[in-house]
Amino acid sequence: NAGVMQNPRHLVRRRGQEARLRCSPMKGHSHVYWYRQLPEEGLKFMVYLQKENIIDESGMPKERFSAEFPKEGPSILRIQQVVRGDSAAYFCASSPLAGGGYEQYFGPGTRLTVT
């Protein structure tokens, strides 16, 4: 049973370019969460999605960031016009149901470097 898959594992973008990060949840999981970890910090919640719906985007920056989880295919976190401050590790997690005793299982992360 494959775990949460994220690709690419490493992504280098120049300032002003777009970054697209992909996440495929564990089989049977329909809830996806994105977190960001800046250097020397803990993980910060960004957005929570179910299929075709954004449930909670309270952690998303107001501009340049967007996320989707289409009916078919992986969840995508998109960062437009990247800046140096976007350099971080971006982790995706999934769970079979929301809340309760359901733990979130994390992927290996995408390390974004903006040059």
Place this chain on the structure above:
Amino acid sequence: DQQVKQNSPSLSVQEGRISILNCDYTNSMFDYFLWYKKYPAEGPTFLISISSIKDKNEDGRFTVFLNKSAKHLSLHIVPSQPGDSAVYFCAARVGNTGTASKLTFGTGTRLQVTL
């Protein structure tokens, strides 16, 4: 506003001894707590969790204690093994469903188990 705090950035313990990692929180609405372990360049791995209706949960070498009145939890690892060397994150969640599903993480404690 750091709602989950891990005040010890690092901890060194001898192999075979007990490791105690501490976590404090400020949000009294948190009712589910989790510990994750993270190796470099990997995603966090779920270790153990505890609901606010309990004060202790045990799983093999890992035990989590919750003191609600003090808003404090701790992770005990007995006996500590070199493979336990990693960064440990405490996380908390409010409620059971919907927007309450997001995890709030501490900044992590780096545990080193020495021979």
